[in-house]
Amino acid sequence: MALMTALVCGLFSGLLQAQENVALPIAPSAIVAALPKQSMDRSANRIFAGQTPTAGIRFAGDITVEPASTESLPLSLDDAIDRGLKHNLQILLANQTERAVQGQISTVFYQLLPNLKATAYTNTVEIDLAAMGFKTSSLAPGVISNIVKVDTTSAQLSVNQVLFNLPDLYLYAAAKKAENVVALGVLNARGGVVQAVGTQYLAALADESQIANHQALATADEEVLRQATLSHDAGVGINLDVLRAKVQLQNEQQALVRAQNTFAKDKIALNRLIGLPADQELTLTDTVPYAELEEVPLEQATSLAYERRKDLLVLQAELEVTERAHKAVKYERMPSLGFNGYYGVLGETRGLYHGVFTVQGVLKIPLFEEGRFRGESELVTAQEIGLNHQIESLRVTIDAQIRASRLDVGSSMELVKVARSNVDLAAQALSDTRDRFSAGVDDNLPVVQAQATLENAQSRLIAAQFHFNQAKLMLARNAGVVETQYKQYLGR
Numbered sequence: 001m002a003l004m005t006a007l008v009c010g011l012f013s014g015l016l017q018a019q020e021n022v023a024l025p026i027a028p029s030a031i032v033a034a035l036p037k038q039s040m041d042r043s044a045n046r047i048f049a050g051q052t053p054t055a056g057i058r059f060a061g062d063i064t065v066e067p068a069s070t071e072s073l074p075l076s077l078d079d080a081i082d083r084g085l086k087h088n089l090q091i092l093l094a095n096q097t098e099r100a101v102q103g104q105i106s107t108v109f110y111q112l113l114p115n116l117k118a119t120a121y122t123n124t125v126e127i128d129l130a131a132m133g134f135k136t137s138s139l140a141p142g143v144i145s146n147i148v149k150v151d152t153t154s155a156q157l158s159v160n161q162v163l164f165n166l167p168d169l170y171l172y173a174a175a176k177k178a179e180n181v182v183a184l185g186v187l188n189a190r191g192g193v194v195q196a197v198g199t200q201y202l203a204a205l206a207d208e209s210q211i212a213n214h215q216a217l218a219t220a221d222e223e224v225l226r227q228a229t230l231s232h233d234a235g236v237g238i239n240l241d242v243l244r245a246k247v248q249l250q251n252e253q254q255a256l257v258r259a260q261n262t263f264a265k266d267k268i269a270l271n272r273l274i275g276l277p278a279d280q281e282l283t284l285t286d287t288v289p290y291a292e293l294e295e296v297p298l299e300q301a302t303s304l305a306y307e308r309r310k311d312l313l314v315l316q317a318e319l320e321v322t323e324r325a326h327k328a329v330k331y332e333r334m335p336s337l338g339f340n341g342y343y344g345v346l347g348e349t350r351g352l353y354h355g356v357f358t359v360q361g362v363l364k365i366p367l368f369e370e371g372r373f374r375g376e377s378e379l380v381t382a383q384e385i386g387l388n389h390q391i392e393s394l395r396v397t398i399d400a401q402i403r404a405s406r407l408d409v410g411s412s413m414e415l416v417k418v419a420r421s422n423v424d425l426a427a428q429a430l431s432d433t434r435d436r437f438s439a440g441v442d443d444n445l446p447v448v449q450a451q452a453t454l455e456n457a458q459s460r461l462i463a464a465q466f467h468f469n470q471a472k473l474m475l476a477r478n479a480g481v482v483e484t485q486y487k488q489y490l491g492r
Contacts, residue, residue, distance in 0.1 A: 072281040077201050077289075077492070080274050084197035087275025091193055094186040101182045108175045112168060114161040122153040122349055156344020156356070165336040170328035174321045181317045188310035191483040193273070198473050198486055200270045205288045206466040207263035213458045214256035217451060221249040224451075227437070228444055241444045248448045252455070288465055290416070291491020293409055293472055301406065301479060305398045308480030312394050319387040326380040332373055338362040398478065405475035412468040419461035426454040 085091055126149045134146075162168060225245035231237025268278045276282075296304075306312065340360050347353030366373075430450040436442045469490055476482035476489040 068277040068280040072283045073276070074283045074285050075201075076285045077198065077490075078487075080201045080270065081194050081197050081486070083274035083276070084193045085190055088193045088197075088273060090189050091186075094182075094189045098179075098182050098186055101179055105175050105179055108172055112162070112172060114159055116157070116159045118155075118157050120153075120155040122151075124149070124151045124349075126150075151349045152346065153349045153353075154344060154346040154356075156342045156346075158340070158342035160340035161338065163337045163339055165338075166331035166334055167328040167336075170324050170331065174324040174328065177317060177321045177324060181314055181321065184310045184314045184317060187483070188314065191310060191477060191480070194483045194486055195473050195477045197270070197273050198482075198490075199470055200266065200273055201284070201286075202288070202466055202469050202473075204263065204266045204270055204282075204284055205286065206462050207259060207266050208284060209288060209462045209465075210259040210459065211256065211263060213455070213462065214252055214259050217455055218249065218252040218256055221245065221252050221451065224434070224437075224444055224447055225249050231440075236440065244448055245444055248451060255455070286492075288462075289469060289490045289492050290465055292413060293475075293489060293491070295406075295410075298403065298406065301402050302399050304481070305402055305479045306395065309394075309398055309478075310480060312391065312398065312480075315387060315391045315394060319384065319391065322380060322384050322387060326377070326384065329373065329376045329380055332369075332376075333366060335363055335365045338364070401478040402475075405471065405478045408471040409468070409475055412464060412471045415464040416461070416468050419457065419464040422457040423454070423461050426450070426457040430454050 126147065128147055130146045225242070225248075228237055228241040228245040232239060232242050267282050270282065271278055271280050338361070340362065341358050343355070343357040345353040346356045430447070430453070433442070433446040433450045437444050437447050472489040473482060473486060476486055482489075
């Protein structure tokens with residue numbers, strides 16, 4: 001029983017630690033206490049962003065980050081997410097954890113099977129009978145010497161089997177359910193990686209849009225500067241217009257440099273999320289997605305989240321593990337029945353051999369252990385109550401998160417619509433002021449002001465589109481479906 005409990009406890013306590021496990025005779029109630037701390041964000045509010053080591057460094061599972069290629073790598077959103085799910089360190093560690101659990105469960109199951117083994121040995125022993133207390137007078141003179149040499153050989157087949165032990169059966173059932181806990185943890189990690197990679201890819205797309213915006217405005221500023229210079233040279237313009245146009249152009253060039261720097265850093269962050277070296281050049285092949293999300297009734301969205309949220313499912317699976325461990329503690333009071341024996345041959349190495357065997361039934365009845373049983377029962381009961389409280393609290397949190405995410409999606413969608421309208425109005429205002437400046441009706445101050453207004457409107461539109469897509473990804477994450485339905489939420 002102690003060996004079985006130690007194996008199950010080691011199964012849990014060693015999942016997320018890179019240390020060697022030592023089997024200790026721990027009570028069955030320690031199963032739940034030793035459950036691994038999940039490396040998931042149960043509130044689903046933060047981005048789950050695992051990091052990968054730099055190129056050439058090996059880590060868990062003999063994984064090496066691939067070297068950078070000399071050519072730019074075309075990368076779509078789907079490609080980025082696929083790479084993240086294959087190379088992100090959190091996923092790799094979660095997969096190794098799942099593999100370790102399966103091995104530990106096999107070890108636990110082995111304890112329930114018959115243990116059959118064959119042994120053979122040969123030995124030579126020389127015994128001094130007088131030194132062992134035999135008197136010389138008691139030995140037959142000339143027949144038995146004080147020094148006796150024995151040379152024997154034995155071969156035997158032994159078996160032992162637990163015939164009836166309910167605690168061991170429930171401990172094995174708890175171990176099997178623990179496999180579901182780890183599997184759900186892997187799925188939760190995958191959802192976090194999908195959200196992190198998707199958000200980072202969208203941020204890089206927004207950076208590209210900002211760069212294109214600043215480049216277009218810088219080109220327009222160059223034209224304004226050219227017209228102001230021609231007017232000044234022709235004697236119909238003033239030097240202030242030229243200076244004002246130069247300042248506006250340089251401001252736009254500075255904004256372009258900042259946007260390019262932000263884009264480069266966001267690509268480095270994206271590379272780390274998907275297992276690429278930091279110096280790998282990327283060519284983003286997708287454009288900024290935009291699609292209005294069909295509104296799902298609150299009750300339906302919340303019900304879906306209760307069914308799909310992996311952190312909630314993990315808690316529920318942990319509760320089942322605790323309940324099975326509780327049954328194991330309860331049935332420790334019952335007797336256990338086992339069987340063991342062996343059959344073989346034994347004899348002098350160069351003489352005759354004779355068959356030998358042992359058959360033994362073992363009945364164990366626990367006595368004077370009620371105090372330990374009650375203590376273990378209290379511990380597991382407390383763990384059950386605690387998990388129930390966590391489950392209820394998380395359900396309330398999920399409801400709040402779904403409501404907040406729906407509000408974010410709705411408000412950000414409205415902001416995109418307003419931002420688009422502002423861009424159209426600012427573009428029309430800029431066109432009108434340029435016409436007035438070209439016709440000599442006005443100086444270029446209104447042009448500079450209209451240019452700044454348009455830049456601000458376009459930047460707000462890019463930010464609004466990014467926040468809209470980010471809000472949809474967060475809603476999918478809070479609903480527990482981001483890893484399977486991110487395309488539908490982004491409208492791709």
